[in-house]
Amino acid sequence: MRMSSSYVVSVPIRWATVCALLILSALLLAACSAAATPAPAQEPAAVAQPTATSAPVAEPTATSAPAAEPTATAEAEPEPTAAAAEEAMAFTGDADAGMYIATLSGGCGCHFNRDLGGLAGGNKFEGPFGVVYARNITPDMETGIGSYSQEQIVSLLRSGAGSDGWQLHPIMPYHAFSVLSDKEAWDVAAYLHSLDPISNAVPDRELTADPAPFTPDVAAPAEAPTDPVARGAQLATIARCGACHTPNNEDGSPNLDLMLAGATVRDSISANITPDEATGIGSWTEEQIATLMRTGTRPDGSAVEGAMAQQIERRFNILTEADALAIAAYLKSIPAVSHDPFK
Numbered sequence: 197m198r199m200s201s202s203y204v205v206s207v208p209i210r211w212a213t214v215c216a217l218l219i220l221s222a223l224l225l226a227a228c229s230a231a232a233t234p235a236p237a238q239e240p241a242a243v244a245q246p247t248a249t250s251a252p253v254a255e256p257t258a259t260s261a262p263a264a265e266p267t268a269t270a271e272a273e274p275e276p277t278a279a280a281a282e283e284a285m286a287f288t289g290d291a292d293a294g295m296y297i298a299t300l301s302g303g304c305g306c307h308f309n310r311d312l313g314g315l316a317g318g319n320k321f322e323g324p325f326g327v328v329y330a331r332n333i334t335p336d337m338e339t340g341i342g343s344y345s346q347e348q349i350v351s352l353l354r355s356g357a358g359s360d361g362w363q364l365h366p367i368m369p370y371h372a373f374s375v376l377s378d379k380e381a382w383d384v385a386a387y388l389h390s391l392d393p394i395s396n397a398v399p400d401r402e403l404t405a406d407p408a409p410f411t412p413d414v415a416a417p418a419e420a421p422t423d424p425v426a427r428g429a430q431l432a433t434i435a436r437c438g439a440c441h442t443p444n445n446e447d448g449s450p451n452l453d454l455m456l457a458g459a460t461v462r463d464s465i466s467a468n469i470t471p472d473e474a475t476g477i478g479s480w481t482e483e484q485i486a487t488l489m490r491t492g493t494r495p496d497g498s499a500v501e502g503a504m505a506q507q508i509e510r511r512f513n514i515l516t517e518a519d520a521l522a523i524a525a526y527l528k529s530i531p532a533v534s535h536d537p538f539k
């Protein structure tokens with residue numbers, strides 16, 4: 197019934213309006229998000245790192261030829277610093293629960309390295325802001341995040357803040373991830389830490405300006421909200437529904453008057469998912485919305501296509517029933533907007 201053309205390659209991101217303009221072109225390029233983890237932080241010890249302002253610091257590993265095989269861990273020599281780092285590596289958190297959140301967020305797909313078959317990074321994101329590369333977020337000690345403490349990973353996830361004033365470029369969606377509860381953030385860190393290490397040295401970023409520091413408006417809760425509407429809002433933020441369902445203003449910021457009212461995404465058109473009866477999904481029950489989120493089947497029996505079908509296949513099918521219903525409760529709670537994205 198709907199002419200959603202081909203498919204949107206992945207999850208364009210939207211974050212705070214401040215950065216939107218700069219990043220728009222990266223969005224178009226890149227289906228999801230790259231974490232530009234600061235190079236200095238790749239050193240095992242948090243001590244005596246180069247200052248954040250000295251641009252591309254020549255890190256020791258960067259010059260050696262990029263190791264193309266995922267073999268690295270074996271030969272991590274036990275230096276004193278590495279041992280100290282190892283000591284701090286007692287990660288708490290539930291890796292399976294972290295995988296669930298990571299999957300809903302997009303599975304860290306921007307970090308996926310097709311050649312190496314894991315989250316070894318290297319994908320390049322280019323725009324007016326310069327060049328960033330998705331970092332290696334496997335726990336490799338030399339080239340990945342193996343030397344990071346759990347606190348450091350959580351900080352990078354939720355505020356983009358690395359050690360010594362390093363700030364990730366907001367292509368990495370830490371604005372969205374700032375709503376992760378403490379427990380979920382720790383779980384995601386534990387999940388990343390549980391992955392097989394892959395050695396892959398990623399080039400340093402080259403930015404035209406240092407990204408602004410980011411402090412979330414609201415401090416993260418200890419645990420995920422249990423109220424369905426609040427939980428649904430949190431999940432919609434982490435999963436970045438708005439990136440496809442909310443149109444942008446000309447400056448690239450989200451048009452909040454049309455929040456979740458449907459938008460053109462690349463060459464595909466998303467749906468109005470506000471509770472408007474005529475142009476949105478106001479006539480659907482919460483159960484019907486939850487079913488669509490998990491299976492892609494609409495109340496009339498038809499199947500969603502294109503970008504949404506892909507998102508369901510890649511991630512939303514793992515939603516627990518409670519979480520799918522929470523998203524439905526949230527969608528029911530937002531303002532109804534009369535808007536037909538197909539017109």
Ligand code: HEC
Binds near residue numbers: 204431439467
């Ligand atoms: C990558 C882009 C993308 C993301 C991210 C995305 N959607 Fe969609 N969504 C679409 C597109 C495109 C369609 C229309 C599919 C079609 O026409 O078959 C759609 C359709 C839907 C529909 C069906 C509406 C109808 O009238 O048939 C619902 C409900 C929905 N999305 C909810 C969500 C929610 C909730 C999220 C976040 C948890 C989300 N979507 C994230 C692109 C996306």
